[in-house]
Amino acid sequence: MDPRGSSGRARPPARARASRRLLALAALTVLALLAAGCSQAGSPPHPSSSSTAGAATTRCGATRTAANVPVDVEVVRGHASCGTALTVERSYAEAIRSGKAPGNGGGGPVHVHGWTCQGFATPVVLATGKASKCIRSGSEILAVLPPTSSG
Numbered sequence: 001m002d003p004r005g006s007s008g009r010a011r012p013p014a015r016a017r018a019s020r021r022l023l024a025l026a027a028l029t030v031l032a033l034l035a036a037g038c039s040q041a042g043s044p045p046h047p048s049s050s051s052t053a054g055a056a057t058t059r060c061g062a063t064r065t066a067a068n069v070p071v072d073v074e075v076v077r078g079h080a081s082c083g084t085a086l087t088v089e090r091s092y093a094e095a096i097r098s099g100k101a102p103g104n105g106g107g108g109p110v111h112v113h114g115w116t117c118q119g120f121a122t123p124v125v126l127a128t129g130k131a132s133k134c135i136r137s138g139s140e141i142l143a144v145l146p147p148t149s150s151g
Contacts, residue, residue, distance in 0.1 A: 058074060058082065059072060059074050060072075060073045060075060060082035060085045060086055061073055062146065063093070064093065065096075065131055065132070065143065066092075066094075069131070070146055071131050071132075071143040071144060072143070072145075072146050073085050073089050073141065073142070073143055075139070076141070077138065077139060077140040078137070078138045078140060080136075080139050085134075085141045087113065088112055088113055088115045088117065088134050088141055089117075089132070089134065091112040092110055092112050092115075092117040092134060095112060096110070096119075115134040115136045115141070116134065117133070117134035117135075118133060119131065120132060120133070128144075129144045129145040130142055130143075130144050131144060131145060
């Protein structure tokens with residue numbers, strides 16, 4: 001069987017095509033959820049902290065995923081400056097956009113600036129709002145969907 005499609009160019013393996021479709025579907029789903037819930041007015045000018053179940057969370061600001069979905073960046077465990085957290089998340093998104101991510105369209109772990117980053121599966125993103133996490137030496141950075149207003 002010839003691996004080329006009707007255009008005569010080599011087609012990517014079926015797994016890669018399925019991964020791209022899944023990534024596109026996930027991005028569209030997230031965008032639709034964000035559009036349905038309105039928008040947020042931007043990122044906070046300074047880091048803010050909150051405490052949930054005894055663990056301090058530092059909210060560092062906003063960036064965008066490789067699929068151009070807005071996310072809030074939070075340090076949820078350990079120590080990392082907001083500058084580091086934002087740089088790591090932006091570098092992770094760039095690595096996925098440039099094809100440096102192994103696995104299913106960016107799902108595999110990616111190493112950036114000494115951190116190991118990995119995206120969550122679509123059902124997890126939809127259930128928790130957590131888009132990805134980056135870990136290093138007991139510290140954890142999360143990229144989460146911004147809260148939506150329901151009114």
